[in-house]
Amino acid sequence: MEIADLILTAKDERNIKSRKSDISVYRIILFLTTAFTLLLRYLFVKENPEAFDPLSIRLVLSSGLILILVLSFIWKYRDKIAYLNYLVIFSYSIYILFLIRRNYFATNYLLEFILLIVIICLAFQNRLHLKIYLACIFIAFFISAFLYLDSYLDIFVKTSLIGIFCVAIVTFFNSRFEIEKRLEIRENLLNTIFNESPDAMLIADPSSSIILNCNERAISIFKIQDRRDLIGNNLNFLLKYPNSTGAWNNLKKKVDKNRFLVQELEFKTVFGQTFWGSEAITEIQVGTKAYWLVRISDITERVKDKKTIEESRKILNQIIDLVPHPIFLKDNEGRFVIVNKTVADRYEVVPEEMVGKKDSDFIDPILSVELLKDDREVIENAREKFIPEESLTFLDRNYTYQTIKIPFYFEDATKPGVLSISIDITDLKEAEKAIRESESKYKMLMEQASDGIYLTDKSGNILSVNAKACEMFGYTDQEFQKLNVRSLVDLKSVKEELIFALFNNEPVITELVCKRKDNSEFTVELSATRLDGGLLQGIIRDITARKKLEKILQDNEKKFRALIENSSDIIMILNEDFKISYVSVSVARILGHTYISLVGKTIFDLFDHEGIDKISKFLSETIACPGQNQTAEELKILTRNGSSKIVEIVAVNLLSDPVIQGIVLNCHDITKRKNTENELINTNFELDSFVYKASHDLKAPLRSVMGLIKLAKLESKDSTQHMYLDMMSKSVNSLDTFIKDLTTFSRNTRLDIEANIIDFSIVLEESLNNLKYMEHAEKIRINKSVDINVNFYSDLTRLSTIVNNLISNAIKYHRFENNIPYINISIKTDYEKAEIVVEDNGSGIDPLHINKIFDMFYRASENSYGSGLGLYIVKNAVKKLGGSIDVSSELDEGSSFKVVIPNLVNDIN
Template sequence: MEPRIVTNDYLIDASFFFEQSKDAIFIIDQHKLIDTNQAGVELLGLKDRDDVADDGVFKLIKDQKGNDFSLLSFIKQLNNYPHQNKVFQFITRYAFFWVEISNTIYEKDDQKLLFSIWRDITESKQLEITFQSNEKKLNEALRLANCATWEYDFEKDAFVISKGMVDIIGVRHQCQIIDQDRYLVPIAQYKKLIHPDDHKVFNRTRKKIINNEVDNYIDHTEYRIIHPDGQIRYLYATTRVSLEKDGNLLKHHGTVQDVTEIHKIEGELSKSREQLSDALTIANLSTWELDRTTDCMKMGENFVKMLGEGLPVKKGNIIAVDDFINLIHPDDLHTYYMALDKAAKSRAKDYIDFIEYRIVRPDNEIRNIYISIKVQKDDKGNHLRHFGTIQDITPIREAIAEKERFGTIIEATSDIVLMLDKQLNLIYLNQAARDFYGFSPEDNVAGFPIKILQSEHSQKLTRDHAIPLAASQGIWSGENVIQRYDKELITVSQVIISHKGVDGEVEYYSSIIRDISDQKQIEQDLKYKNKELDTFVYKASHDLRGPIASLLGLYRIVENEITDEKSLEYFDLYNKQITRLNDIILTLIQLTKIKEVDIKREEIDFKDVVNSCINSFTNLPNFENVRFNISVDLEWPFISDRGLITTILQNLVENAIKYSKPGQLSDVEVAIKRNLNDDLLIKVEDHGIGIEKNIQGEVFNMFFRANDQVIGSGLGLYILKNAVEKLNGKVSLYSKVNEGTTFSIKLKDEPRP
């Protein structure tokens, strides 16, 4: 099987293909069908796209090896083994069909979906099965159509039957042997074999033969017998009556044929014809016939539907040749006329030709059709008519065009795309990969070992980690260091995907590689600059603390030694600004410590930490009007860094007090518990002034202050966010003006003992 080139979100957003594709596309999330396109709706015979989620639609799913699948096990197969081309048979509540399936993993944002593309191949499969079945049954019917002879013995009132008839009725041990090839069976005994419902038929025929007065009279009768093994057999009997010259009965004799298998075959052939008709409809396959004497074309029902409404079609699906020619695309008329002329000039008895051209339907839709042309001649070799089959191959042409577009994209992308066999030898390189590894477009890369192109580090990573994970889990992604043709090592992000067969064995691997060396350099530069900035902030903050402490001490002296009220008023304003500056310096030092501190894990006593935080803010305005309700519900201890947990709760408690409604009693709910995933949830809900919706996204920014009426540095929530992220957690808020604010924090716990 030639590997299918697979793309994902690194290469193309395939939404336009999903909507326009004539192939059925099913979107699978985890183990559930969640959507399909219009082609999928039509393939399954659904009313609309919503019905695809109904598991009851699928009655039978079978692969070519005869394995049956439930819908869930089938989808699991697709999830486990993406990027394959396999054939499956489906029977749904509304339809029966065969499809060839290929899969593509599609990644966008944090969601990974499986796009399963189903190409309808029912026509070819159904025709193959039907023709094979009909041929087999026909050969079997011819082989089983053996005839046996019999003759009536008047004196003994018995049938003299041949050995073949003994085999048909199966009563050898009950027959009297006359000679090597003839046996005697009494009429009374023979009647016991006849099916009860056919006694009247048999007796009526016997009576008609006995009363006959015409020489060489022939009668044909069909009746059933019950074989000794219990099976019901159908017999077709021919009786001939011979009379003497005086009209007296001379003899009556005849043949018997076991037509049981023919009966079965006729029933099955009738069913096969119906299935064949359905297959032709599904495959957009039909027939046509051109009558040269009337210049009219007779079309199959499917052909009429294919051409669309608005055509002058007469009874019997007859259309004038000129009306049909008007449908042919102007650029393809030459192809049409050349094909008919070639057929007309042919002298071959078994002449056949195949051509493709486009038609423009009355609704202006262009369709690609593929036709076979045969010729019927009279005894003199004159052409009587042209006829053949016709198929709408528009979906095939569109799929080929789509594949070419995908191939163009893959060849044009700057990402390296390659495919490897199970032994990690190259199968395919796109142009970017050829340029990177130094291959020319003419070089045959098939079978080239990838390890020869890899650095020692990349060989080890691929062999010991990436390939085993891709083989077991379907995909591996991470960073790698690969070697360019000039031996320079390049840092890249890489994805390796394993493509498996239905048996679960890896068939080949594909990989997408992107150069991130510039990005890594930028990251390193940014880390260095951030480190320098943190060092500067920390040093500057410490250097400023000395002068600020002196200024605060000077204010204490002023309070004790200066009595002038006006001067004290000015010094009070000065002291407020120095105090605010001191708070900012302390906060910056705290922020620097959060970034640099090593996490020390210990059991956290949340009630003690929360109460300590509350007690540290007794000097804040309106503190006496705020009542804290604390709820801690943990089945087992939470292990984390006490200092960072204190920083988080301290900022939440401080905000709840600062932004309470002045002069009003207010409750603050502090709830600490675990969720279903055993994550720790800290929730602090106040009933204060709230935060306007248009600025809620900025409250965690440095120096941002949501309310100028409240004194603060604008760093509290910024520090809180840094502390939460230091513990690999997440923080969110919900707030309504004049109703209050709720902060929610989720932290991961140590593994439970």
């Protein structure tokens, strides 16, 4: 047997186990076969009784064999019984030989033979045994053949038995020897392994954990002088953190279960130094006793290395995560190995998610083909690649990168991976573009600017100018180059602020006067800025025109202000909350309030309870009609001392006007006018009463006189007296008519129009009724034509006056000599007007007088016995009603008066 086998045997416990179990199977078969054979023999050999009872011997042997086999199943004695096995086989062989010698060997030979074969097969478990056996058989065969010369079968059987016998002996000794030898080798080997092992080896008692033995390495590892210093100590003695009892028990359980345990612990030397060690505990069974083989290897370096690697990997990851540029490492399959945060952000994942995956796991595989073109190129060519500018799109976002990709060789890989480092130059590119654009814009601006731009050095010498500046000053570009700014400026106009700002290097905007090439002057606005390097940039704008405009504007404003402030009206601007945002100073004069006291207050503070209702209604109307003037008449506005003034307010909503942004109110003080009006009304009323009273008092005695005349006429028969009385009556009537006219006139002037529905038939009828007692009235034929289609509204009293007067005139001034007198009266109405025509064939009016007939107290006829007020009253009444009157007349032919009066139907509504 080889040493390697031994080591293998020693090493592989499980191997040994399996062999043992094989042997057990053999034994069972052996047992069964033996038992079967013995049974058969017992049945068949019985009929051969002998003095020497072989049966009993056989029984003894058989029983012994069975006993051994039974015992062999008991675990503890298995190994020792193995030797008994051989003894049994040997004894049995002797017995059979004995049988043969005694010629008891008969029909049962066959059975015996079978038994032997089986035994042989089982006993000889290795080839060496078989070889020895066969050799013995041969030798025995030949010896038997020559010595006994029995039958061949006999010889065969005998030799076989002898062979078995020899094999048994050889085997016995051989195996003994071999075991010893094997043990020796094993021990040496184990000792060597034990002592020379690079690891510390300890043997300990599992129950007490006392160290029983240790090797050289253990001495050196634990820095002790002699192994006796270690032996006898507890295993805990070696640990930096000794195990508690509970921990020990756990450990023991684990070892018992698996018979093997590896753990990494911190150990300490006798000097207290600590180190990391890997502890492997193996339970070994030596006979009935179990031991722990504890192997400790110093792994401090390994642990340290591992930690260092882990740490540096962590640092590396953190560093590359911090880099704001995409960095990644892919293997040759395109799988990410290292990815930094920037790369992961592009896919909106964390770096850990990406490791081991491909780009195609995150985006459309078709897109990724294009994306990975460069990576593949680097992998295929194994050459680095620099991409100065590439535009990539990840998840709809564009990036511009400058990228370097280098091949990266992984261990045990034929093709390199790719390490890619990109710099995000999106911003840079955009900035570059912006700079380029702004440069060109600047140039364009400079040239096309409507302002003059120049650049000077520190001492004011002009370096460059733009086209506009040339145009402004009248110098050419070349001429400018030789000039100093001082020669372009009227130094007297330079303000202190400019000098101060230039001195302090601050930008400034100032106004000054410049001189052109032809020495004419113009006002400019200069914006001067000190640039880097002491250069001075100036932007000049010709503001001559603006100055003029400003002046005009200022003058205009002054004018308007004067107009507003000296106006007798109050002008106010209200914001949308009706708060006063502006009020003209005239408010102080008119209301006594000051500007300060009013601004910020609401307009409602200027009105009493009743006035607030009116003004708020008015203002809401104003707001409803933006831009339109609204008028509110007669509002009482409170003065400072609590009295009130009557104002007329004109308001316009200019809230949407960008300049005014308010409601403009113009309050016109009409207090005086109103007072005068009231006085006038009172006066009129008084006058009317006076006229009424006076006319009555004048009329009353007159009527008495008329009554007396009538009475006198009734009671007297004297014709002369009658004549006097008639003349008296005529005079009195004349005076009565005059008084009546005066009253009517007074009424018409002063009383307001009172519109009512008019029935012209009644008006005409009443009028004719009144006039029927006039002189000669009965001689005149009256033709009436009344054509009324619509409701007509007018002032009844005045209309009656007009109709009365016209008809009475027509009667009064008629002729009765050569014609048939008539009066045609025609009245027509429609929706807009009424037309009244009174026509006669009377005496007519002399053209000399026709223009004056409507004058007061004018009497056109010598025959006239009227007051001269009649037509004057008619004209005034017509005028009051808003109508017109026309007359056409021919002397001695007749007259026609045409009156048109408007329908006042709208006044009613």
